[in-house]
Amino acid sequence: EAQVTQNPRYLITVTGKKLTVTCSQNMNHEYMSWYxxxxxxxxxxxxxxxxxxxxxxxxxPEGYKVSRKEKRNFPLxxxxxxxxxxxxxxxxxxxxxxxxxxxxFGDGTRxxxx
Amino acid sequence: QQQVKQSPQSLIVQKGGIPIINCAYENTAFDYFPWYQQxxxxxxxxxxxxxxxxxxxxEGRFTISFNKSAKQFSxxxxxxQPGDSAxxxxxxxxxxxxxxxxxxxxxxLTINP
Numbered sequence: 001e002a003q004v005t006q007n008p009r010y011l012i013t014v015t016g017k018k019l020t021v022t023c024s025q026n027m028n029h030e031y032m033s034w035y036x037x038x039x040x041x042x043x044x045x046x047x048x049x050x051x052x053x054x055x056x057x058x059x060x061p062e063g064y065k066v067s068r069k070e071k072r073n074f075p076l077x078x079x080x081x082x083x084x085x086x087x088x089x090x091x092x093x094x095x096x097x098x099x100x101x102x103x104x105f106g107d108g109t110r111x112x113x114x
Numbered sequence: 115q116q117q118v119k120q121s122p123q124s125l126i127v128q129k130g131g132i133p134i135i136n137c138a139y140e141n142t143a144f145d146y147f148p149w150y151q152q153x154x155x156x157x158x159x160x161x162x163x164x165x166x167x168x169x170x171x172x173e174g175r176f177t178i179s180f181n182k183s184a185k186q187f188s189x190x191x192x193x194x195q196p197g198d199s200a201x202x203x204x205x206x207x208x209x210x211x212x213x214x215x216x217x218x219x220x221x222x223l224t225i226n227p
Contacts, residue, residue: 004157031213040123042203042217043158050212058214090157102148103215105157 002027006091006106013081014114021076021109023091029104030096032074033058034066036087037108043090049074050096081113117141118206120218127194128226135189135221137204142185144206148215149178149189152201161202162189194225 004025013019025032033048035058045058049068063085065077074093078085088110092103120137127133137147148163164171164178164187171178175192191198204218 035217040219042118042120042219044217045214048212048214056212059216092157102160103158105159107155107157 002104004091004093004104004106006089006109008109009107010110012112012114015082016080019078019081019111021078021089021091021111023074023076023106024072025074025091025093025104026072027093027095027104028071029093030071032068032091032093033103034064034074034076035090035092036060037090038087046076046089078111081111083113086111086113117216118204118218120204120221122221123219124222124224126224126226129194129196131194131225133191133194133198133223133225135202135204135223136186137188137206137218138184138186139206140185141206141208143208144216146207146209147178147180147187148205148207149176150203150205150217152203152220158203191223196225196227199223199225 007022030051034046035043037043044060046064047066049055055066088108090108091106094103118139125133149161150158151161152158162173162176164180166182177190180187202221205215207215
């Protein structure tokens with residue numbers, strides 16, 4: 001089954017404690033991205049990657065890091081989380097170069113930073 | 115600033131009614147306009163999409179209307195059902211380069227039985 005898998009699904013942690021949210025896709029997609037979803041703001045892109053070792057900032061990259069060492073994985077790293085990063089996070093992937101191919105989203109990771 | 119503005123924020127409609135969700139954009143370089151549907155606990159899923167060279171697209175009970183001169187597009191759901199209750203997001207993209215999707219704020223739709 002084609003899917004994007006995020007872990008963990010829920011996490012409550014404290015300010016300053018480094019955390020990583022993993023994202024893995026099994027569709028051999030080149031393009032992967034991370035979004036955060038906040039009420040009244042929709043989904044905003046944090047970082048994206050057009051292929052292995054190629055990453056770039058989205059609209060709200062401050063406080064986040066990413067890496068793309070393998071095609072299937074695109075982890076999101078919060079090195080020093082702060083309460084304003086409390087949000088619902090989504091990883092997505094799609095085939096590169098085909099704009100009308102849908103982005104496949106994971107089921108989300110709800111982060112609470114106390 | 116929000117490049118794609120979506121309204122209303124929430125909408126309640128009786129079963130069988132026709133909810134309409136509106137979006138407006140500023141960047142005339144956008145050339146791909148998808149709508150995503152999101153159920154609680156799930157990620158968004160593509161519902162229907164349109165290119166600016168057509169004014170309307172229908173897929174089943176879902177219709178996108180597109181007004182290029184006004185830079186507006188809308189989603190209509192015909193014969194709405196309680197199972198259509200979800201959050202809907204419009205989005206816009208430029209199909210060259212990074213093809214980044216820019217989302218609207220979302221509309222929480224409730225269809226009452």
